[in-house]
Amino acid sequence: MIDNSYEAVMSRKNEIMKKSVGVDYQKYEIHGIAFDYEKMLSDSGYPIEKIRQIQLETGVGNTQLVELKNINRLIKKISPKGKGARIYVKDEATNPSGSFKDRRASVSVYRAKELGFKGVIAATSGNYGAAVASQAAKKGLKSIIVQECYDSRGVGQPEILEKQRACEAYGAEVLQLSVGPELFYYFLRLLEDTGYFNASLYTPFGIAGVETLGYEIAEQSIRQFGRYPDAVAITHAGGGNLTGTARGLKKAGAKDTKIIGVSVDLKGLHMASDRDFNKKSFTTGHTGFGVPFAVFPDRADVPRNAARSLRYMDRYILVTQGEVFYVTEMLANMEGLLRGPAGNTSLAGAIALATEMNEDQIIVVNETEYTGAGKLPSAQLTFARHNGIEIRTGDPLKEDIPGKNIVIPSSPGLMGFTEYPLQSIRKSYLKQAVNKYGTKDFSDIELEFISEDINIGVEKVKEYLKEIAL
Amino acid sequence: MQNEKQFFPKGSLVQICFTGLRPEERTANLPEDTRKVPLEIRVKGFLKDESACIGQEVSVETVTGREVKGKMIAVNPKYEHNFGEPVPELILAVNKLQEIMKGDFDD
Numbered sequence A: 001m002i003d004n005s006y007e008a009v010m011s012r013k014n015e016i017m018k019k020s021v022g023v024d025y026q027k028y029e030i031h032g033i034a035f036d037y038e039k040m041l042s043d044s045g046y047p048i049e050k051i052r053q054i055q056l057e058t059g060v061g062n063t064q065l066v067e068l069k070n071i072n073r074l075i076k077k078i079s080p081k082g083k084g085a086r087i088y089v090k091d092e093a094t095n096p097s098g099s100f101k102d103r104r105a106s107v108s109v110y111r112a113k114e115l116g117f118k119g120v121i122a123a124t125s126g127n128y129g130a131a132v133a134s135q136a137a138k139k140g141l142k143s144i145i146v147q148e149c150y151d152s153r154g155v156g157q158p159e160i161l162e163k164q165r166a167c168e169a170y171g172a173e174v175l176q177l178s179v180g181p182e183l184f185y186y187f188l189r190l191l192e193d194t195g196y197f198n199a200s201l202y203t204p205f206g207i208a209g210v211e212t213l214g215y216e217i218a219e220q221s222i223r224q225f226g227r228y229p230d231a232v233a234i235t236h237a238g239g240g241n242l243t244g245t246a247r248g249l250k251k252a253g254a255k256d257t258k259i260i261g262v263s264v265d266l267k268g269l270h271m272a273s274d275r276d277f278n279k280k281s282f283t284t285g286h287t288g289f290g291v292p293f294a295v296f297p298d299r300a301d302v303p304r305n306a307a308r309s310l311r312y313m314d315r316y317i318l319v320t321q322g323e324v325f326y327v328t329e330m331l332a333n334m335e336g337l338l339r340g341p342a343g344n345t346s347l348a349g350a351i352a353l354a355t356e357m358n359e360d361q362i363i364v365v366n367e368t369e370y371t372g373a374g375k376l377p378s379a380q381l382t383f384a385r386h387n388g389i390e391i392r393t394g395d396p397l398k399e400d401i402p403g404k405n406i407v408i409p410s411s412p413g414l415m416g417f418t419e420y421p422l423q424s425i426r427k428s429y430l431k432q433a434v435n436k437y438g439t440k441d442f443s444d445i446e447l448e449f450i451s452e453d454i455n456i457g458v459e460k461v462k463e464y465l466k467e468i469a470l
Numbered sequence B: 001m002q003n004e005k006q007f008f009p010k011g012s013l014v015q016i017c018f019t020g021l022r023p024e025e026r027t028a029n030l031p032e033d034t035r036k037v038p039l040e041i042r043v044k045g046f047l048k049d050e051s052a053c054i055g056q057e058v059s060v061e062t063v064t065g066r067e068v069k070g071k072m073i074a075v076n077p078k079y080e081h082n083f084g085e086p087v088p089e090l091i092l093a094v095n096k097l098q099e100i101m102k103g104d105f106d107d
Helices: A006-011 A013-021 A037-044 A048-057 A069-078 A101-114 A127-139 A158-169 A183-194 A204-225 A240-252 A287-295 A321-335 A342-354 A377-386 A422-437 A444-454 A458-467 B088-101
Strands: A029-031 A065-067 A086-090 A119-123 A142-150 A173-178 A231-235 A258-264 A315-319 A362-365 A390-394 A405-409 B013-021 B039-047 B057-061 B067-075
Touching: A006 A013, A006 A183, A013 A183, A029 A444, A037 A204, A037 A444, A048 A101, A048 A204, A065 A204, A069 A086, A069 A321, A069 A342, A069 B088, A086 A204, A086 A342, A101 A119, A101 A127, A101 A204, A101 A240, A119 A127, A119 A183, A127 A142, A127 A158, A142 A158, A142 A183, A142 B039, A158 A173, A158 A377, A173 A183, A183 B013, A204 A240, A204 A362, A231 A240, A231 A342, A240 A258, A258 A287, A258 A342, A287 A315, A287 A422, A315 A342, A315 A422, A321 A342, A321 A377, A321 A405, A321 B088, A342 A362, A377 A390, A390 B088, A405 B088, A422 A444, A422 A458, A444 A458, B013 B057, B039 B067
Parallel strands: A086 A362, A119 A142, A142 A173, A231 A258, A231 A362, A258 A315, A390 A405
Antiparallel strands: A065 A086, A173 B039, B013 B039, B013 B067, B039 B057, B057 B067
């Protein structure tokens, strides 16, 4: 009889992973913290031409890059003289299941089919579930989606309940769990029981699938405005959106484009708390994922995470829930695009940034996502009100308290952001590394790896390490 | 409302709930509120028992063909998430943008 206790299943993690992902992660280990990231991505992914072909065959990608002309006029009106960059948005909602996640899922599901798996499993409460279910449907594979959905009262997050509906509409089996990180434990049990493919968000294929998004942005920018964008704003949670888009931009030649990560600030809310679960109005794109995944990418459901955001991020800025709902309404009312809300996190950041940037500069927002019941400002704010959250207009940057209120900007000039210093994330990364490996005495190879993984020089790594107490 | 005494035949599409981990089996490092409650799992499938009513322990076959056991909590539950209520604060805030734009929209 197989031991299915929490500890026993977790201790079988590596062998379950090896069977279910079809990647021998051991092959890329160097020693200690160091592994060969680029080799893992090039061996286990596919070249970008192949990925474009896979996506063309499943109707994924080639989405429009749309200039937000009215919002851009508004930005000019509220910016100081000479300021007010223009924003273009990549309308990823027009993908088959309504988000950029189709790019990620298309390659994972292709791989699963190629390796002869009968079905795929993904652990996700977000758009990725629908994307996996949709791609699996196209390839004739079965799909199981595992979501964290309910609190202990059995009250589900409306946005996640909508994902359940969408997944079921594409023929998936959906397991809905109450709050807790042990979702991963149950996910492992399912992989073991079914022998299905682990369509993790964090495999080399998943990340390779997003590279086409950055690549298309670079190509369309040249075509539409004659040069690469000055900045690309990317909603940041687990790091895959940012990593894949940035890699694609670089592959296409846009090496100087600044990569701006944007998350919704959910400070003060505990992500594993049963009580806090329904006090938030965003289930992704927030700091509860964004910070821990940047600090320690290998917390993911694969031994080595291919999404490593610190390698590519030039700035990390935080916006409030109220601002994201506001720009969602703005996008619908001024541009005729009903999209989001969570995917508009980067748009909120971009508008605030644009007012500080020069008027001849261009920011691309790399995604939109579909809306529906449960997944709209009206649905999510109604739910928030029923959970005792105060909703009002005001100055979000000064008055925002996640879990207590949602402050809609009373004028567009009140849109802003909080800079999250990358230096502090890098230091946290090093603290985690020191804790995990029990040493500050990293080898030259390890120091080289860390330097690349957090995008600072080796000397700087050494300097930061000195500050850490063992 | 589904009558608790009503029996539903084999093949009915039902939702079940079962305990994935009891509170004492859960991982350490959980906030106190979460540690006190079990990890619960809900899934839908077609009833395998000859007949059953809500509250009974049953077996179902899911759409992927797996057999799962748990307490029957609903029969073909409706998708109840909805579009919510329009939010006056949001409508007014966005309306104000029209004043700032003064009709200067893209033509």
